[in-house]
Amino acid sequence: YQLKGNDIPSKWTPLNMGCVEDNQPTRIVKNQFLNFLSMITYCADNPENLKTEHIKKGKILNLKPSEINSNTQATIVALARAFAFLQFRCGIVYLQDTPYELMILPIAYYLLKDEIWTDKKAVDRLEYWYWTSIFGGAYRQAQNDRTIHDVKYLAAWVIDGKEYLESVYSSLLDYQGYSAKNVLMMQDPDNSIPRALYDAILQYILSQQPYDFLPGVDVRLNPWDIAAKREIVFNEQKYNLNIQDHHIIPLFSATTIGKSSDELRRDKDNVLNSVLNRTYISAKANSLISVRTPNDYMSHMNTLSLYGHCIPVPFKDYYIHKEDENEADYYRKVLEARYNELLKTLRMELDSLK
Template sequence: MEQTQSIKNLIEDIDAKKIFLPEFQRDFVWEVSKTYDLFDSLIKDIFIGAIIYGIPSFDIAVREIDNRRKITKGRKRPSLEIKTVTKSEIEKINKTGGNFRLILDGQQRSTSIYRALKGTDEIWFIAKSEDEIESPSFESAKLEELLEEITGEQSSERLSIRLSDVWEIEQNDYDEDDVKEKFFFTSTYYKNYSSTAGFDFKGEFKKFRNLKKKIADLFKSEKLLSFYLLDMNLEKFVVFFERSNTRGVQLNFIDILAAKLYTGNFNLKEKIKEFEQKHQNYNLIPEIIVRAIAYRKSSPKEINRNYILTSLNAEDFKEWWDKICLSYKRTLDYLYDNHYIISQDWIPYDNMMIPLINFVNEIGGDYHFMSSKQKRFIDFWYWNSIFSLRYSGSSNERIIEDSNALTIIANDKKITYLSFFNKLTKIQTLSVEDIYSFDKKANAVYKGLLNIISYEKKGLLNWNNDAKLSLNSTLEDHHIFPKSYLNKSLTNEIDRDLIDCVANRTLVPKIQNIRISDQPPSEYLSTIQLVNPNIGRSLESHLITSELLTGEYDKEFNFFVELRASAIFDIVNKHVIVPKDSIKEEFYEEVRFEETANINVYCSYKSNKASAVFNPSTAKIFYKGDLYESPSAAANAVKIDLGAPEHTTENGWTFWKFVDESGMEKRINEFRK
């Protein structure tokens, strides 16, 4: 029978050593972006699937929940506790109210929740401002209504709160002064706006405190997590793991859209099939095409599914489908021909293609029309987007912002919003040490590191025949020092932690009929050399020293990994870190306004809209015949006009919006110095 529990109960039971995993369960593998989606679903009351617990009636080896931080070179991660629990111990614990149980299904979800609340992973709730919600006030709004996004860093422009901070505050019962000093005053939002005229400290802290309470209430909600509790003998336990399938069936967004467009005589499914038959070496991702069309059509720019399903029609697709598909193919060709990607399967973020598609459409439909100056910017944007994890989590806003920026560059203009450059330069690889922490191929930085090697070397060569790898190559994520060999030969636990790191990995087609698993590198590579005498040249293209063939490195795994990690970081430094200042100087321009230069601005409150005129130079706003000395003063006046209480407060810099020359909606905060 299905039962429910709270997040609070889950965390407390894990801490109390009441919940364990079977020792043989797979490792925690979720990327942090899945944790963003998980909490987004919990807040929106979207079913995330039930956790299945088991009370085994037999002796079993168990291990604790993985709450370890990412790998750091030279620092050993603590081992996960593994112990054997006997049948009699389990019976004794549960007879005395201990509630011992194993997670049979739901490990990734449970571990993600635990890591988020314990602060192992940075998970932030970014809140909407009061003008963006329908409820009468911030305080009366439900948590779902207040959610702008769940992401990995706080916002300097929106009220933000880290989930682990909420847990810490609740567990330690901090008083109001502690909360202010430790959490509110240290936030980038407070630091950004506290010195701004019109900033209402008391009002903003009240919102912060209220948001903290709503999140704490979410943690305490008894009906939030569903679970089944199974009392299992050994036979049933084995059958459960043989037959369990945790993959849920999702509603296909493209199927819904196809049904809508069909009524307007546009056969989307037929068009997809037509592309695939015509271009068999390319994998078409229909949602990329659809979102690119949405960007071309909308103003202000919108590409979310709701806009697509409600606002796009068959005529839009008749006008844009073939053009965008051609740009899609040309973008893939450009990325491959210029060595940004090794193959289509290894693009770090598929959604990054949308800004590029919009860019190439803007310059005339072909990358041959791009200037060398524009190419420098594309280089910078592409690699920095990957290494700053720019497209992890909610990416619609990033797609629009980047499409807008690339449109500006396509028209040989300069970008006037500094925040764009600031976000792009928050990269994840600032030292050689950072290279060691990337060991999962689902991670965009992991993929980016392998791709940037190819970029530096002008393409990776096949180990079997030293030909360049093709766009549609089926590649294996290969351990250079084989895993089985290292498991046998390494005695140092710190070195073992580096077996899967990206410095010991590369991408190659399947190597046929050669025993690799427990061979030292020199032996299996020498066998390959019989088939490909130029294997040394192939290795060098992968940033692997050809001296590996001599056997000198067979017992020097640690030295090899350090050498290759250092070489990889040198490439990142060259193409990502070093250029940032010169790129900013070349492509950023501060907007300067004359005293008389005004722009039209607008705002909304409770679905009602108001317009005004804003002077960026003086920061004054002219609204309904009155001149207000600050955006916040004008915002307060608007809210009162539209039914807010007399003593309402609002941050005017995020309240007022405008549409820039490319049709993108922005906040006037862009004009703050």
């Protein structure tokens, strides 16, 4: 498998992703195990014959014991490879946080094939499909139908590089009412940021393996290290690595409007709760800087750390609140700059994955 990134572990287990709970496979694992088992039983070598009914209860219940037995091992291998892909390529720490769990099926269908699993370019193209589909709005609705569509047509892209995602790519972080800039900046009165998209944006940033915000310590935020609760040392004390969803501009800076930080945190319409003002950092770093201004804590960070979190640089051009700037204009400036930085990073990476 063509892993990507720094600090790749010599051993890895999907169990760290929370696949088992109380000695039982979790709901996601059970559901996608049955869906995938049905898919490869009915259409192992001819995806063009797949239909949505193949991932519904009727077809699954009609599977014969012999069919289940003969396809169980392949299903386990395919799902394990898909879970590895999600963690090493897509910034997912725990399986339950997968934005659209049905996307596991196209990933598993193609990674089951050894010739794809061991081909870096094929895996790169699969990652291209993943981010383009999420940020271009392909899975915003009718997810069952889209899943089967992608299983049918992904082969031409993953194996042969024949483009079929142009229309989806054209809506990259620009699908109206879903991933468009005004939605992400919380300026669309009719549409809020979908939870799946919110999670995917933070996971995309985490997939870049950004450096943590801990001052004076180079700790990369790798999803597999977070899942394994890797031990880190800061100020001669040991901590298990875990992450929190950090407000880049802290909520306390807006409490002048008459609400406490806790009240602002619960206010889904507050602009500071936009995903464009959020990034994952370690719990330890968050505890140290949660009541400090961006100018204060970013001054101690190197430029690479800011790049990794898609924070525009030089940060002082954006994150210093000028005296003649009202609060609304300041927030708008910051969020728009972050959106532009995120889109630029995404486009550059997708181009490298083609």
